[in-house]
Amino acid sequence: MAEVRLPKWGLSMREATVVRWHRQAGDQVLQGEPLADLVTDKVDVTLESPQGGVLSKILVEADETVPVGTVLAVIE
Secondary structure (H helix, E strand, C coil): CEEEECCCCCCCCCEEEEEEECCCCCCEECCCCEEEEEECCCCEEEEECCCCEEEEEECCCCCCEEECCCEEEEEC
């Protein structure tokens, strides 16, 4: 099991908003595959899967803003 956390992409980054998920809970994902589009105060970025497996849970829905380090999803 792997927790997909919101990484810190810059020194001043404190939070990000999930714009959309590329996969749904229950979908198979590959390592490096796009998981979600995120927006920070300075950049738009696509979060990639840290490992392959099944995206078992999405914990942060689209349009939610969360702080760095928040668990966004779980891959099993």
